[in-house]
Amino acid sequence: MxxxxxxxxxxxxxxxxxxxxxxxxxxxxxxxxxxxxxxxxxxxxxxxxxxxxxxxxxxxxxxxxxxxxxxxxxxxxxxxxxxxxxxxxxxxxPTEILLACDDAQREEYLAPCVSGEKRELFALTEPEAGSDVMGMKSTARKDGDDWILNGSKHFISGPCMPDFAIVFAATGVDETPRGPRKRVTAFLVDVGLPGFDIQEGNKCVSYRGYKTYQLAFDDVRIGPDKMLGVEGRGLELAGKWLGMGRIWVGATCCGKAERLLEMATDWAASRKQFGKPIGQFQATGFRLADMTMGLRAADLMVTDAVQRADAGALRDEDAAMVKVFCSEMLNRVADDTVQIFGGMGLMEELPVQRLWRDSRLERIWDGTSEIQRHIITRSILRPLGA
Missing domain, CATH: 1.10.540.10 (Acyl-CoA dehydrogenase/oxidase, N-terminal domain)
Structure with a gap:
């Protein structure tokens, strides 16, 4: 596009x-x-x-x-x-949440990430919370001027062992009109601190070679200068990054769908059955038509969301719509491509099966399709008091 x-x-x-x-x-x-x-x-x-x-x-x-x-x-x-x-x-x-660093933190964390001297992890997801962010059990309690961090994170992804993690933990509870709500705060936590254990986690069949990490914190002492932003405003910081992150997921889904569609189209034009290219059979040709329409619509949704972001008008539901629509479009394209290739679509000698496997993760990370639909539904009903 x-x-x-x-x-x-x-x-x-x-x-x-x-x-x-x-x-x-x-x-x-x-x-x-x-x-x-x-x-x-x-x-x-x-x-x-x-x-x-x-x-x-x-x-x-x-x-x-x-x-x-x-x-x-x-x-x-x-x-x-x-x-x-x-x-x-x-x-x-580097995650844009690092732009919230103060002057000293910019020198210690942001600048090295920009230059490539350091790598960071965005550590939000927990084993028992998953998409339920407010269900997180990681806590940070005050001890003098310092904070004592306890808890764990998993499915924290990155290309290599990081130098530090941006860790989200509950630092208290606030009373709100909707009831008690955990006060979530972001911290910059250096790998190697006493009590901070980080190991490679489970291996995923999607994007083999892209690592996930498990993080555990056992009375990790961190100084007051390691808080990122303001206490209790961690989810606001995370939200700013997650919103655009979901747009970028949508964009990558469009790119992968385009590559798959090109493969499917070439195969449909050259592979012959019953004396003619299989693309001439309606069952295959209509698949190509649907794949093309889905990709066009997804590209337009990404473009619309980017324009909203440029205007400072991007809402949570806008990003959610892009994420769920583009990821599900990609999965349909990937599955249809395998079907068009037939048995060859599942053979390791061709890249189709790899792209098919890689595509499946897009409906899960950065917020599952179910979570995205929840965000959209909430945006529809809340103005009506429901």
């Missing part, structure tokens, strides 16, 4: 495509087979990304980032979606 792209964004897109062809796509099969990105390959991707200006491209220029606006980042993320998250995650896009 490339109509009405500015000259500047066209240059960015060409840079990303060339980078993908040279640095990412040639390694897909190896990474999927090994179940990991070799350290030297990851560092090579990281170094080359810095050379061409893609590293930390999402952050403002005044903090050392590439300064790409939302419309440019949507094109970038869409293109990245055509390959494995395990590979393109080495091209760091």
């Amino acid at each position: 490339e109509y009405q792209i500015s000259h500047e964004n066209e240059l960015v897109l060409n840079t990303v495509r060339a980078f993908m062809e040279e640095e990412l796509l040639p390694h897909e099969e190896e990474v999927d087979r090994l179940g990991e990105v070799p350290e030297d390959l990851g560092r090579q991707i990281e170094a080359r990304a810095k050379e061409v200006g893609l590293f930390a491209a999402n952050l403002p220029e005044d903090v050392g980032g590439g300064g790409l606006n939302y419309s440019a980042m949507a094109l970038v993320e869409r293109e990245y979606g055509k390959t494995s998250h395990a590979l393109h995650s080495w091209i760091a896009r």
